[in-house]
Amino acid sequence: MQARHKSMKAFGENLADANEQLKIINNSNGFPHFDEKFEIVGEGPLRAGKVEILQVNVGKMCNQVCKHCHVDAGPDRKEIMTKETMQYCLDVLANNDIPTVDLTGGAPEMNPNFKWFVDKIKKLNKHVIVRSNLTILETNGYADYAEFMANxxxxxxxxxxxxxxxxxxxxxGDGVFDKSIAVIKRLNELGYGKEETGLIxxxxxxxxxxxxxxxxxxxxxxxxRELRDNFGIVFNNLYTITNMPISRYLDYLLQSGNYESYMQKLVDAFNPAAAIGVMCKFTLSVGWNGRLFDCDFNQMLELGLIDDAPKHIKDYNASLIEGRRIVTGQHCYGCTAGSGSSCGGATT
Amino acid sequence: MDTYYDPKDLKKFADISEGAPELWKKFNEWYGAVFKAGALSEREKSLIALAVAHAIQCPYCIDAYTQASLEKGADLEQMTEAVHVASAIRGGASLVHGVQMKNVNEKLTM
Known part of the structure; x- marks a missing residue:
């Protein structure tokens, strides 16, 4: 499969459309619907609990165009969260006991109000996670972002x-490994990945x-062992994440003739223990335009929260958010296979 | 079917139990225990299995243990080295029998 330089959306590809993706993944192909399989867990339908993590997608623009990206992010994507929408998020954080904010994208740093947003969230005493692709931190215009995040x-x-x-x-993409290693060395110099600094x-x-x-x-x-011995690099934890059969990864599966066997693999590997710990139970996802979703994957499939729950961050209402039924599809098997998968790695 | 080997047959492996369920059960228990992490990691065991699969030229096993090796964190470089180990032993096993040829040659010739 050739390297990409632009998003599927830029090329007008069918799979850039969420509905086209849903047509494929929700065509059961003889697999039981995820909800049926989840019944094995014995909790009834999948429902959310208290929101512990507000995961905010601040935009789809990215300096990289990874082959497996579930966001279909790239330099050509213009969907960027506005300061007004960020303020709605801040209002929710100020008024609710949500301890962690997880910023994702695209490359979150490419949102022009990234620093302002992080600064405001930290002033609310929240823990902030940034999903950085590393190479952005050595791109022109972003040289001081690593120091900013450390501070x-x-x-x-x-x-x-x-x-x-x-x-x-x-x-x-070509050259990403070498650039990533160079950036990790810089992050280590700032104290990142070292137990004693508290910089995770x-x-x-x-x-x-x-x-x-x-x-x-x-x-x-x-x-x-390998990163220490070969590059002198340290880090705290490794998260193993299963690829979701959506967006560019779905395109790869279809093009390579692996789609059916991959879905079979996910269904066969359904693990009730992993299903108990799925991240949608305690994470709420906010789209670049303020829309609310059960997870970042549902966000990309444009599957908003269930009917009676609020649809936009400005309408946040804890009593309607907590206990809501999670919107599911066949892609959910990606989070429950084997050891489980979440933005924090394995769930078992 | 116009070939002895069909990839779909791998999924029928468990049907072998029909002739001797108790033996299949014992085989499965033993097989499962063999591949659990012990003194060797699961990845090392998968790579050994992949090398043996090439030595015995079992297409089912090559399919299964390429996948298993990837899922245990191996990459193409490691899997290729494993295949070279199998090939070296197979090639070496032929060559080392040259000693027998030399023995016979020595006995029969002046």
Whole structure:
């Protein structure tokens, strides 16, 4: 599969349309609907609890065009959260006990109000996670962002699909591994990834292909050893994340003839213990335009919150958000396969 | 079917139990225990299995243990080295039998 330089949307590809994706993934192909499978858990339908993490997608613009990106992000994407919408998020955070804010994108740093937003969230004494692609931190115009995040005690979570160049560059683009290593060295110099500083730096592994992730614990040991021995790099935790069969990864699965077997693999690997810990139970996702979703994947599929729940962050109402039924689809099998998968890695 | 090997047959593996369910049960328990992490990691065991699959030239096993090796965190470089180990042993096993050829040659010739 060739490297991408623009989003699927820029090329007007069918799969850039969420409805086209849903047509494919919700065509059951003989697989039980996710809701039926979830009944095994014995909790009744999947419902959200108290919101512990507000995950805010501040825009789809990104300096990278990764082959597996579920956001279809890229330099051509213009969807960027406005300061007004950020203020709605701040109002919700000020008035509700939501301890953590998880900023994602695109490259969240590319939102022109990123620093202002982080500063305001920290003033509310919230923990801030930024999902940084690393290479943005050495791009012109962003040279001081690493220091800014260190000064604000921001936790950084970054994808590094493998501890070697080959897999990483195949998924994220030529040269990404070397640039990422250079940035991680700088983050380490700032204290990131070192226990004594309290500056948390976590890495994310995504399988580079149509297979499930390895054991998080075992792979973390390999990553720590290889990155330390070969590059002198340290980090806190490795999160293994399963690729969701949506957007560009869905395109890859279809183009490579792996779609059916990958879905079969996800369904066969359904793990009730992983299903108990799915992140939508305690995470609320906010889109670049303020719309509310059960997770970042539902956001990309434009599956908003269930009927009686508020639709926009400005209408946030804890009593209608907590206890709501989660909107599900066949893609949800991605979070419940094997050891489970979430923005914080395995769930078992 | 116009070939002895059909990838779909791999899914029928468990049907072998029909002739001897108790033996299948014992095989499964033993097989599962063998591949659990022990003194060797699950990835190391998958790579050994992949090498053996090539040595015995079992297409089912090559399919299954390429996938398993990837899912245990191996990459193409590691899997290729494993296949070279199998190939080296197969090639070396042929070559080392040259000693027998030399023994016979020595006995029969002046």
């Amino acid at each position: 604000h005690k921001v936790e950084i979570v970054s994808s590094l699909p493998y501890y070697k160049k080959s897999f990483t560059d195949r998924q994220r 730096f976590n890495l994310v592994y995504n399988p580079v292909g149509a297979f499930l992730p390895p054991s998080q614990e075992e792979l973390e040991r390999d990553y720590k």
